[in-house]
Amino acid sequence: MLKRLALLALLVSAQLHAAPHIDSARLQQLAATPYWIALGHYETGKLGGWRSYVDDPKFFLSEDGGHHPDRELAATVQALYAPANLGDKHAQCVFPARTRWLSEQLGLTDLPQPDCQEYRQWYQSVDPHSAVLIFPAAYLNSPSSMFGHTLLRIDQAKTRDDDTTLLSYAINFGAYIEGSDNSILYAWKGLMGGYPGLFALMPYQEKLSEYRSLENRDLWEYQLDLTPQETGRMVEHVWELKQVQFDYFFFDENCSYRLLELLQVARPGQDLTSQFPLTAIPTDTVKAVKQSGLVSGVRYRPSRERELLARADALDHQEKQQVLALSADTAHLQSADFGALPAQRQALVQDAAYRLERYRANGQVRDPAQAKRSFELLRAINRNPPPPLDIERPGLPENGHQSRTWQLGVGTREDRAYAEYGLRMAYHDLNDNAYGFPLGAQIEILQLKLRQYEGNDWQVQRLDLATIRSLTPRNELLKPLSWQVAGGLERVPGKHDDEVLVSHVNGGAGGTWQLADGLLGFALGTVRVEHHNDFAQFIAPAAGFNSGLLWRNGLGNMTLEAKGDYFTNGEVRRSVSLNQQWEISQDLGLRLSAKREFSHLATAQNEVMLELKWYHY
Structure with missing residues (x-):
């Protein structure tokens, strides 16, 4: 508000160049063009109209520019004719991408000529010529990096010739965190939009060190088929977004989604963001960029751990x-x-x-x-130098299965037949197709399973908020800790041999070992807290174990697991399960599951199910 009032005062007190009158029809036409919509980060509102993803009033020159692209365009044209003595605060200096585009569209040849010294020096230091999309692979031990991350590297004209990529700049969008929130609070606030998101341009060497060394993550570099002019347009817009706040959400309005918007500014007419109405998982956005024809080459940089x-x-x-x-x-x-x-x-x-x-x-x-x-x-x-390292490149992460999964199963529990219907929003478990994913990694977010027994008896079988497992093998040189955490609702044995829907939180830690090629063995100690009306008024804690085998075989992935929970009130619950998935195609799998459950509350129960899984975004 203060920015707009100051600008209006200067407009009144100074001699102005005459801003052109724009015909109403022409104004509406320009305001609806994909490029202006991209510059303002607008989307169609849920109840009609427009809204901008930008949550910072200083980004707009019109009082209601966040909801009216036409009014923001008209206000921008007026501001471009402000006195040149405003210098670096002039609209032409603050919004160079808007200035260039409007000048081209409206033929604005009589604009004032402010001295945009700050912007000019900044742009010359970046010297954009080409761009590379960087994908640091998933890192389970960091809540913000479990799904991977994306950023852009801006290279100068001679970067690829003399291999000086470390001197390039990186464009990164991320949550701005003040203080030291713990992992649980960080994950919660990230899910609920509790952090502002900011663009930052920094030396690429800093980001490379952070992701490749500190977090030991593999890096994938996708050379983008952008011209120097297109790359320059994108960098112009990054200047406009300097210190401008967005809301940040882990699953949709995140690093990957914001970078797709930048690519739409670089190449007007590309529609990348409309593919992600609900979630924007980094691997899916990389796949969208590749399918759009923007990728001309791929380079792999292994982490220090892999080396x-x-x-x-x-x-x-x-x-x-x-x-x-x-x-x-x-x-x-x-x-x-x-x-x-x-x-x-x-x-x-x-x-x-x-x-x-x-x-x-x-x-x-x-x-x-x-x-x-x-x-x-x-x-x-x-x-005494060693021979060069020869590291086999793993499968391209974007070529793995799709992140959302529809599930249809048929099975029996003792003498009752059932059909089971499921949806998992994201995105991989231990038995899924492992191409492009590390063996032993599991990240499942928001999974719902409904079961229909004979006689049209429906019930919620489970609702998983999150299930995360990191089974990283130990070896003679490195001793990583394996761990798991899960929470939600699930059916467990109850009195009278029925199943009771309980809320629970559980986790565990232990070790994983490479027993043979493609064969992992793991053993974890676990703790569990659940609310179960049959034997606890409020909550019941338990200690237990989770051990088993994970085998990557010719058909797919197989798990054999044994679990046990020993509750403080005397209840003992154990189970043995076998899961084998047949990989019909990259995005289609058939899974056979067999399970036997033991409980002090009920007789032993056997369950067998055949399930079709369709991985679809």
Whole structure:
């Protein structure tokens, strides 16, 4: 408001260039063009009309510009003719993308010529020529990164010729967080739009270090087929969005959705955002960009963790022990055991030790002793360099199955037949097609299952708010913790051999081990809290276990699990289950499930179901 009043005062007190009169029909026509809609981040309102995703009044020159694109356009034309002595505060300097487009559309050849020094210097430092879409792969140990992330890298003209991408700039959209919210509060506020979202332009090297090193995430770089002019248009608009706030929601108005809007500014006529009315999961948005024809090439950058494991893969048990000894004390370089190794094996061992030291140092305060060990190992590597790493590129993440799943099953529970209908909003479990996903990772958000028994007896079988599992194998060099957490409603055994719908929260932690190629074994200790009317007035806590096998076989993925919950009131609940999925196609699967449940409240129950899963966005 103050910005608009100050601008009006200057317009009244200064000699103005005459702003042109725009015919009403022409005004409406321009205001409805896809490019103006993209510049204002407008969408069709739920009850008609328009609304802008921008939640910051300083972005608009009209009092009601957030809901009226035509009024914002008219106010912008008037502001472009403000006195040139406004300098960097002139509308032409604040909104260069609007200025250029309106000048082209209306033939505005008599505009004032303010000195936009701040914008000019900023644009020259970025020097946009081409753009790359960056996708850091999913990272389960960070609530904000479980689905992956997307950002844009802006390259200069010679970047690809001399491979100086680290000197490029990155455009990132993310939640602005003040203070130190814990993971649960962060996830809740992210789901409910409790954080403002801001665009930021920063050195790409900073983001590369954050995602590839600190969080140990693989990076995928998608070279975009944008001309220098299109890239420049996008960067112009980023300047207009400087310190402008949006609401931020994890599942729709997130990093990926905002970047799709930028690409629509870069290439007018591209319709990328209309495909995501409910959710915008990063892998889905990458797929949409690729299908639009905007991607001309793909480059893979493995994480430091993957590089370490690739180097250690060629080592035997004794050599891995040498790696641990070297990383603990570089004096081991002069030991008889290390000296007995052939020179080629020494090169591999000391290179793995150096990578292990750098991996451990990620995100830690600099330790002089550790820095010294790293330096000594680096000197040894220079004297006896190892062969280059050969890392097999994993499956492209955007080629994995679709994120939303429709489910139709038929089965029996003891002597009762049923049909089961389900919908999962997002996006992967342990038995789903693993192409493009890490084996042992599960992220399910908002899953509803309805069951129809014989006699038209309907019931809610389960409503999962979130189920997250991270089963990362331990090895001789790295000892990651496996964990899981889940919450929602589910059917459990009750009195009289019926099933009771209970609310619950449970979680656990433990270890996972690679037993063979494609075979993981896991064992976790668990805790559970549930509200069950049959044996607790309010809540009942339990401790238990969850162990089993995950096997990637020729048909698909198979899990064999045993679970147990031992409640403080004496109730004991155990189950054994087997799930095997047949991968009919990338987005179609057939799953056979068998389960036997034991409970002190009821007799043992057997259940078998055959379920068709359709992965569809």
